[in-house]
Amino acid sequence: MLYCVAADGGMPVALTDPELMDVAAPGARIELRGPDHALVLNNAQGTVELLELGATGGHALLVHGDKVVTGAAWAGGSLLVVFSDPSTHGDVGVLDDRQLRLLTDFSAVLRTQTDIVVPQELTFEAPDGYPVHGWLVRPAGKGPTRSC
Numbered sequence: 001m002l003y004c005v006a007a008d009g010g011m012p013v014a015l016t017d018p019e020l021m022d023v024a025a026p027g028a029r030i031e032l033r034g035p036d037h038a039l040v041l042n043n044a045q046g047t048v049e050l051l052e053l054g055a056t057g058g059h060a061l062l063v064h065g066d067k068v069v070t071g072a073a074w075a076g077g078s079l080l081v082v083f084s085d086p087s088t089h090g091d092v093g094v095l096d097d098r099q100l101r102l103l104t105d106f107s108a109v110l111r112t113q114t115d116i117v118v119p120q121e122l123t124f125e126a127p128d129g130y131p132v133h134g135w136l137v138r139p140a141g142k143g144p145t146r147s148c
Contacts, residue, residue: 002030002040004055015053016040023051031073039072039079045133046121050081063100066118086118087111115140 002023003012016023022043031039036055039062041048050063050072063069063081070090071082079095080103088107093100119135126132 002053004053013055013057015055015057015059021051033074041069041072046119046135062095062098067100087116 001014001018002016004015005012023040033039033052038053040051040053042051044064047064047066048068048070049061050069052060052062062079063072063083065085067083067085069081069083073080081093081095081100082090083093083100084090088105089110091102091104091106093102093104095101117137117140119137122134122136124132124134
């Protein structure tokens with residue numbers, strides 16, 4: 001759980017709800033954006049989102065979907081984001097008008113030499129009714145053949 005306390009003291013304000021957000025990943029860091037905003041990474045069902053949190057508790061989802069964001073920083077007025085997704089093991093993009101524009105393409109050669117296997121998101125119901133989230137990654141190709 002992440003809290004904010006005014007520089008001159010006061011009561012802490014909860015910025016995240018541990019039932020809805022997991023911003024305490026090992027090695028995670030907080031990137032400050034001015035005096036009242038911060039960028040944080042949120043673990044969300046096998047992905048890692050980039051959130052902007054306000055000092056009063058509001059938040060904006062900046063990068064989400066089938067991406068794993070590993071870092072973000074402001075540079076020259078632009079928000080640079082390091083991420084991976086099913087088509088790349090890791091690249092750098094810039095966030096323009098809430099769209100992630102690719103700046104690098106380190107996995108281009110890999111994509112020409114092999115098939116990209118996109119994970120399938122699944123949710124199952126546990127015996128007690130609780131939804132259990134998971135991912136299925138099938139190997140490329142038709143699969144094994146069976147002979148008698």
